[in-house]
Amino acid sequence: MNARSRLLFAARCLTAGGVFLAAAAVFHLFAAPHISSILRRAVNANTFAFLEPIVSFTFLLNAVLLLPLSFTTLYGAAGVRRGERWAWRISIANALTVIALPCLLVYSMGLGYFADAPLFLAGAVSITAAGLLMLLPLLWARRAIAP
Secondary structure, three states: OOHHHHHHHHHHHHHHHHHHHHHHHHHHHHHHHHHHHHHHHHOOHHHHHHHHHHHHHHHHHHHHHHHHHHHHHHHHHHHHHOOOHHHHHHHHHHHHHHHHHHHHHHHHHOOHHHHOOHHHHHHHHHHHHHHHHHHHHHHHHHHHOOO
16 A cells, blocks of 8 residues: 555544544433433432432543544544644544553453443443554554655
């Protein structure tokens, strides 16, 4: 594959990754109102009073932060397509950030948590896939980026 094809492939993968990130943001926005009822069934009243604001805030924070991450990924894809170094640098930072998310989840929660939470597992797998989809083509296309 020539340099132009590698750049085009990397840009398409970044676009797909950006769409995945935007979908994750929307999921978090739609899921946030349901956090309260899920927690209410799972914990006692005192624990609920303490945890509910934190967990709801975390879901909304994730949504708010995933939106600009998806935007800069989509914006960077256009620059990578043109072979612009600034776009590659921003995109590689975004890809590494996305790859770090599931790693941090596994580190902080352990693998056992995922067995009892299939939606959480699906989200972690999809974010991992998006991160790899973004990172690997960027590394492959690195030689095609103009100095």
